Every structure is written in structure tokens, then in C-alpha cells.
Amino acid sequence: MTRSIERVAAVGTAPERVDGRAKVAGKAPYAYEHPVERPAYAHPIQATIAAGRVRGIDTARALAVDGVHTVLTPDNAPPLRRGQDAELEILQAPDVAFRGQIIGCVVADTPEAARHAADLVAVDYERRDHDVTLASDRPDLYRPGEVSHEADTEDGDVDAALAGAAARVEAEYRTARNHNNPLEPHTTVAVWDADGLTLYDSTQGVHSLRSAVAEVFDLDESRIRVLAPYVGGGFGSKGTAHAHVVLAALAAKRMSGRPVKLALTRQQTFTLAGYRTPTVQRVALGADTDGRIDALAVDVVEQTSRVKAFAEQTALPSRTMYAAPHRRTTHRMAALDVPVTSWMRAPGVCPGMFGPEVAMDELAERCGLDPIELRLRNEPDRDPETGKPYSTRNLAECLRGGARRFGWDARPAAPRQTRQGEWWIGTGVASSTYPVHHAPGSAARIERRADGRYHVGVGAVDIGTGAWTVLGQIAADALGVDREDVVVTVGDTALPFASVAGGSSGTTNWGSAIVAAAHGFRARFGDDDPPAGSEHTESAPENPDTERFAMHAFGAQFAEVHVSADTGEIRVPRLLGVFAAGRIVNPRLARSQFLGGMTMGLSMALHEEGVMDERLGMVVNHDLAEYHVATNADVPSVEAEWIDEHDPHVNPMGTKGIGEIGIVGTAAAVANAAYHATGVRVRELPVTADRFLTA
């Protein structure tokens, strides 16, 4: 185990965001707002077919627009290094792999001129029939080989155990195509000069973005600087570099020294920033008469773009949630003519906890058990997947504590029992989980300066989570000083390397680096304030405990659902989440993370669905008027609590990561509550009014 922080003083307190005042005052520059000299503006030209190739592009009318400098096309774009990441290797070939793909770009003096000119570009296509249909019976489904975990697992004899089970649930569950929609759009400002390339980018990882751009431009990383001091949300969509970043850099290269600004429109975000694949989940649970699960199978079908394979790890959480001697999980993918799928908050885990957690509700009913009791009876002693002990596992406490707080005992066991006026009322529960991710290599630099304060530099990105604030709390305790004596700087590749803000791992990785650097600093300079200029940089050490323990956060989600007997409308007046996620560094900011995740989970449950028009090969509801995300009126009461969990193994802070677990299980809790309200079992998201209406 790595050395823990010895004094906990700032950690556990609830200071406001250090960047809060600048943000509400409009003084925090987001990527697009960085002032640069005489910027030009780029607007992408997108394919209007889903498959084929560009035969020719007529740019004459576009070039005639006042203020237009150039139109980049596959015919004239600067060359990129190919063969690594096809999503980024834009304008290198005339092929069209999905509708909305970037096939060109107008660069002009104003964004208006660029956009107008982009509309005037005439493209001649050679079409081929596209295929965008995800179905679980496609003959060409394949087992993804390039995922970070095994695609398939099997223990025991699932089919035999299922056949002999006293109680059985076998059903197909579906989650919808979900689109990341951070409030701050995806924007890039690209500046080339003699030293190389500077990017102000709305990204979740300055270093990871730098690597991707260096690769595709065949540049040494030392010649690229990426800055992202403030980012207005990412939810995974800014976790990897997307094509528009390369486009902005290409455009700026063509403009020989003149900076270029590019902002994706909201509509473009739906095709160019990644999204969560729809999933089809065949779930089978077999249990004995006491509700002890003997067999568990989760077989997933999902999609990927032909451009770039991305395997949503949907069955992962089922490998570790409940004890069962016979277990199987599989992933199969369809490669389609669709935009690139990518990370969206709790990739894999979030969709993967829908089907199984609804199936648990169904199994509870089959067994005549309360759904909480069913889950408690299937608590594993060790991680079923690895056989390792859990560093901590407090799902049971979350379920029990949540039940007390939510008033679960008063719940009638049978569905369709409670009616107030036109509304059927029900409650539901689901478990939640998220793994503790570790990424190696993050480092921090600590310097005592003449202002008497300790300046902590780490190339992390605060995407709105509060990392900036939390890292200062950790640094203060690790150094043994007051929080006011610490100044944190993030969001710049000029700072020591930091892992991407993803996988709920920021605090783990960056905090561990800060603790290591602080301890190294003290070892080198002593415990008293050293002279100004004293500086120490250190990386987070390996944590041997990650090999010895299974590390996961857990939680329980409770929902109250009302369904109109007249119109089928479904509303969720109350959500409660109780989480066991290690030490909570800052309760104020942590609550915000949990509530945000739960709200997004509610949104997934009731609203979010990118509707694919298979004839056109496009998502038709590609704006925020038509693609619904939850509004304030949809979330009258969302509450998050946590239990006091001490985990000495996860990292020096004892934290587990809280950015994503809030979204996990929410949709299942809502669907289970809707069933309890109405007796109608909905196995497909989103849960909408029409599901409760009969002709």
C-alpha cells in the first residue's frame, strides 16, 4: 500500500470551487474565448450521404463569398500521417463512412461567412447502399478483439444451470443511442508558429490530446502545447480527440500562421463528438427457491462505426455484481455506416446495469422476495470475476440505509396498488457500481514560491467536476499546510503529465501524484517551510494493492415514479442515491457529482434517444429541442447520500471516484418503479408515455 496522507484537515471539508467566482463572472476563458491575434474561423462541411465517396466538390460559389480564404477538401488538404486512428485522419481520402462525416472545411474572416459558404459548396457523390441497422440477429456480428477486457467470459455450465433453476428470468433489454451534450460546445483554437502548434481545446485531457494530435500530424510532442484551463463539461465526449480538433489544426496550417477558431454547432455534436451505442442485452438469471442466483448470463449486441472500432464494455458490471457459480458474459458488435461511438459517462457500466438490474427486479417477483432482499442474498464474499477480495464493498449498507431513508418498508409488494387521482404511484430500486480505475504516470510539481505559498502544478483538467478545488485540498493535507497556502494550476501540457479526466479516475491518479510529490518534497526539504524556489516533481507510484484487491464503488438508487392513468405520462418526483465510494474529499462538490450523474441517469431513463432514420442513415432529432435531456421540471427532488467508507487500499486518499457512479442504475430504478406503479414492465429505454397506453 502506498503511503497515505497523514493529516486529514482540508480533505473532508466543503470549500466552494476555487474557479466558481471566475466562472459566474464570465472571467474564466473557455477554449473558444481565448484571445488570439486576428483569428480566422473554420466551419466543417459534412457528408449528406451515409456511405460512398466524394466524386467532386465544387467550391467556386463558396470561394466567392466575401471574407472566405480557403475551402479544404480531400483534394487539397495537407497530408496527415495515416494508419493509426482513422477517425482523425480526415480529408485524406474521398471515402464517406457515415452521414455527417467531415469532407471539407471553409475558412473565413467571420464564422457567419464560413457557415454561409459551407452551405454553398456543391458535392457530387458516388453513393453505395448504407447499412445502419443494429439487430441482434445480424449474421455479421463479431466478437470484438480490441477491447481492454475480455469480450467473453464463461464459468461453469450456464445453460444447464438455467434449465434446472427453480426461478428463471430470460428477457431482452434495450438501451437507446445516447448523445453527450456538454453545455460548452466542442471547440478548438489552433495556432501554428515557428515552434509548432498551440491548441486551446475543450478537452478532458491535455496530454492525451497532445499525443493524438502529435501522432496524426507526425510531430514531436514537444512541439505541441495544449491548454484547457476551464472546460464546461465533457461526459466522455471530450475524453478522446475527435476529428474537429484535427480539422482546426489543418485549417490553421493552411492559413500559414493565422490562428483558426472552430466551434461545432449543437447539431454537429451529434455526429462528430462520439455517442453511446444502443445496446441489446439478452439477460438470463436462474435462482433457487430462496432467490440465490445459480446462473447468470448477459449477452450483449451493440454497434461500432466502420471507421474505428469501439467496444462498449456493457457486460462488465455483471461480472462483479452478484455471486453465481455459473456465469457467462459476451459482447458482439455490428460494424455499421454510422458515426464513431465513444465514451459517454460510465461507458459500459451505465447501459450494462440496465438490463441486469431490471432482470433482478423481475427475479425478485418470481421468487416472492423484496428486491432489496434478493440483492442482499446474492452478495458475494469475493469478486466473482477475479476471486480477489474486495478492498471494500458496501452495497448492502447502501441498500439498507437507502431503504430506511426512502421509506421502503411502507411499499406494497405487489405492483399497481397505489393511485392518487389520475396517477399510479410506485417505487423501485437498483444497484449501482463503478470500478476504481488507475492510470499510470501522472506526476505533480510542487514549488514553494516567494509569495510564501506552495504552487502545485499538474496537467489535469477540471471539466466542471471541481477537481481544481479538490486537488488543492489534497495537496494541503499532503504538505501539512492550510488550504489557503496552496495554489493549484491545471490544464496545460507545460505542466507535469496527467492522465485524462475520465473513468472517475482524476482524483485517484492526480491526487496520488500530488501526495507522492508532497511527500517527496517534505523528504527533500524538511517539514518546515523551505526557501522560495524549492521545487520537487514526482510521479504517483504503482499501487501494489490493485493486484491484490478488486476495487469498486457501489451504490443503491431509489426512485418514485408517477404514471398518468389518463395519458401515460411518466414523472419521477423523487430520486435517492446512497453511495459507498470511499472517502469524500469535498461533500459540496461530491454531492453535485452524484446529483448530476443521477439526473443524467433519469434523463437516460425517460428521455434520451437518438432516433436513427435507417433510410437516411442519420439521427433525425439532432438538436436539444428534439433530443430531450431532463429539465429542472423533470427533477423535482434528487438526493444523494453516502456512507462513511474507509478504504486503505485504493489510493493514499482513500477515494474511489464519484464522477460516474451516479448515472449507473438510475434508469433501472426508474423502470422498476414504473412497473411497480403500473404493472407494465418496460424493458426498453427510454420509458415513455406510449408504453403505458392501450388502444
Place this chain on the structure above:
Amino acid sequence: MIPFEYRRADDVSAAVDTVARNPTASFLGGGTNLVDHLKLGVATPEHLVDVSRLPLDDIEPGPDGGLRIGATARNSDTAADPDVRSRYPVLAEALLSGASGQLRNLATVGGNLLQRTRCAYFQDVTTPCNKREPGTGCSALEGYQRYHAILGASRHCVATHPSDMAVAMVALDATVHVQGPNGSRSLPAEELHRLPGDEPERDTVLEHGELITAVELPPLPFAANSAYRKVRDRASYAFALVSVAAALDVDDAGTVRDVRIAFGGLAHKPWRAHRAEAALRGGPATDDRAARAAEAELENAEPLAGNAFKIPMARGALTATLRRLSPLPTTR
């Protein structure tokens, strides 16, 4: 977005004259719909005549005891007007169910009536759409139909009109006052919007250059007992799947003396439910009779594969709305 010339109108006649003489000119009200369309390329006017500051924003008693609402009255002001709230609550509720506070602060009465369909295909210039580009085909006919029509549609267009306010006005027998190049005229709100037929590009019966100057609500004492129910996927900031505007007059014995009903979300225009009204008059406003009245209205409905749910939803919405307006406890 194409470059355009913007001009603020000084008076109604000049505004009408400017637009009427120029086929590429368009009136601009609050801009909450047209500006989106400019950005999306759905609308390509070369001249915009801003009528939003014309002195047409009064809300005042009409000559016959009704209420006259100027065309540039903002949606939020109209919804907050004491007369609207007390005498025509259905209109206030309809207005407040639409858009967001910020949009309602901008949107005008005239512009709200003339907002265009939210059909996703209409709003995406890369897809075929007969309303946007006549003759290219209707993408929704075999496509995404959740928000589309079940009444009065044609094979050329299955779009719905998105206004909530207009549904209330049609239920209230409002009159729309219009000034055009050849003088002024008035028409019933119910006749303002048209069914798509084979000219889906025409939303209304107005000619180019005709400007809505006011909407007049007739004196309708029982409209004080009126309500708007908007059924939608999201609790706010969503267009209606189905909506109902209703006013109910019930005598002491519980018999429906008179009733006004209009549906939104079902057709290319706000759908006045004359058949349902007739079915309800003369008997009690029970859930059963309300459901049967809705069924009478929807008898000729032709739902698409993706929106058959609108029939039970409209039935339920009407039932719930009349229940709310009914003085007597109803059986279920």
C-alpha cells in the same frame, strides 16, 4: 445562413407594403422560430422587416366585451394579463406550457400563430421535405413520426402545428385581424391554418405580405372555466405529443350546456373538435362520455406506424381535462 438586410418597421402600412412588394422579404417578430430557420437554412429571406416593435402590443377590451390582444404582445405578457388569466385561463395555461421563460419573453402573439412545424425533417435541409421544398417528398411518412399528425394529413405532409397558444385560441373562437396590401380583413382563428393537402408549403391562408395585427377573443363567460392540458415526454420545454384546450359550461344538474374543445399535436392545424363538443352537449361530463366524445372526434384518425398511441393519449387528455373542469365528482 445567407446574408440578409434587416429593417425595423415604423408603422404597419409601411411594413406590409415593404414585404408585399418583395417576394424575398419576411416579417420578423420575436425571432424565436425564424432566426433558428435562418441559421439552419430552412428560411432564406433576403430582407427582414422587424415588426416586433410596432405599437400593436395592447391587450384591451374588445368592442363586444371580448378581449383584443395586439399581435406584438409578448407571450409572457399575454399569459400574465389579468383579463386573460381570469376570463380565459385556457389561454394563459397554453402560453405558459410552451417554450421557456426566455423564449416567451421574446415571442409575440402574431409570431406564435405563424411558427412552423417542428418536424425534424422540415428542419434539416439535407433531407427531403415537401413543406420546405415542394416535390421532394415527405421523409416523415415512412420515418420518425412521434410528433406527427393523425388527423387531416395527406401523403404530401404529415406534420403538426406546434403552437399551444393557437390551440387555445381556436377553442375560444378567436378572430384573427390581418392587414394586407389590399386592406384589412378578419378571419376565424380556426380558419387561419390549413390542412396540408397537396400544398404543404402553405401553413396558413395568409397571402405574402399580410400581417397579423391582433387576435380578438369573443366574450365567452364560461371560458372562465377552461383549461389546457399538454401531454409531453418532458415536463417542460417540449412540444406537445397531444394537447387539449377546453372550456366547459355545466348546469346545476351536471348537464353540459356548452363546451369548447380543440386538440393540438394531432394535425397540421389546431384541431377544433366539433364532433366531440356535440357528443358532450346535453349530458353529464363523465369520464365515459368524455372518452366517447374523443372517440367520435378521432373516428377518422389515420395514425402512422409510429404514433398510434396518440389516439388513447388524446382520449385520456380530454377525459382528464374535462374532469378537472367538471364541478361534480365523476365516476371512473
